[in-house]
Amino acid sequence: MWRNTDRNIKSAVPIVWPRLVLFGDSLSQHALEEGGWGSRLAEKLVRRCDVVCRGLSGYNSRFARLVLPRILPYTNKKEENENTTVTVLLGSNDSVSPVSPQQHVPLAEFEENLQGIVSYLASLGIQKKNIVVISPPPLCEPKWVVECKKCGYNVDRQNAFTGKYAAACMRVAAQAQTSSLDLWTLMQHELHNWQDYLSDGLHLSPAGQRFLAEALWTLLEPLLADLPSILPRWDAVNHERPEDSLLTWPQSD
Template sequence: MAKSYNQVVLFGDSLLQQSSAVQDGFSFQGALQDYCIRRLDVVNRGFSGYTTKNALQILSEIFPPFCESGPRIEYLVVLFGANDAALPIPTNTQGIPIEQYMENLTKIITHERIKAHNPKILLVTPPPLDEIRLTKRDLEYGHKQVTRHAAVSAAYSQAARDVAGKVSGVVLVDLQKGIMDKAISMTPDFDASGPPLGYPEGGKRGALETLLPDGLHLNGDAYKVFFELVKPHIGPFPDSSEDLVFPDWRAMNPGSL
């Protein structure tokens, strides 16, 4: 019987779909696969534009029934919410009420198809939003108003934290805080007593201008923050080759130095 590699599965929206790309010399999925090389396969199931509702509609088609002879999902990284937090406006129908978002997230991470694999689940908060940049982009795209508010997005991030706290065994990955902390550290004149970066009330984007180039999606440096938040929860892997799926070349060639 052929051996199979167990898996790290990335399940989410465009923030995970785009994590396979090389941006500013860095690829989140590439870095994660390099970290797991010869031990686990990193499988990207990111779907641009999807909400938790859409995810539930296709979940059974993405995750087949568990099979002893097939690969097992050892780690599941779940990141939804950036689209669920979209405002209910005539030109955008993605938005999901926050209570439904929380219910959908819970259904995803407790789904029988996923539970059968018994993975370690990393539930990721939606990242911060640069509403100042997004407003300009949305108007250029043809919307009559901005499609998302930074404060609303932050509320969905908190909702993801709440879900992670209620479901036993789930690990929270706070991407919203991680990227905002990074942005603040890169913005020397940030005033903590005022509105957060990216909020129109404060009028200041700071380093979110580079970390979130279009106001919503991550650049390479932001993906590096994401990777450093995820990495401690996968593995750790020993320095030796003991747990490789296939043996080290020296074991295949006895007597080699």
């Protein structure tokens, strides 16, 4: 019989689960929807890593840089973040025309903000290779014009302008020696029908969600390959003395 249950539970050492944090704008906020790129990654990482969505619809790099320390607070215990991976996907809102001043951020400031975000993440003890800077996807202008007319928005985006912000993302990643994914270039070079990968010209369609998940997994799999399955399989637990298996993991796994 298992005895001293309360004592065993109170003395149990908490398990610190590895984390994959999805940080950015609506492209990240939608990531955990059914079929979203974050949901697809979570399925691959089940029981090995928490996938945490911290996407904020409509946010630009100026807003994101300000709130990041509230989302991932600074800690002196940097070892807590050794198994944290963060994706940073920003630029779609920064790159709107100045006709939309609530979201537009000048290119130079965008680059500076992104540098600040990456620098802050590194200061938390997150390994640079585990910081993944993702560029915004391309913009399908005809679809976006239709969406703007339908919703009464100003037509405030151009694909070529978004491309300048995508290039800035890659410059920041190269300078900081982080991982990176140039989604803007990748979609247009690898997909002859890349416009179908965007639902309204700006946001990812189901096909786009799948494409980003697959491209990102190519980067993440080597980084996360060594993460073990957390806690032993049920049939490996000593059913007569489960505390021997469950309270000493991973030592006895």
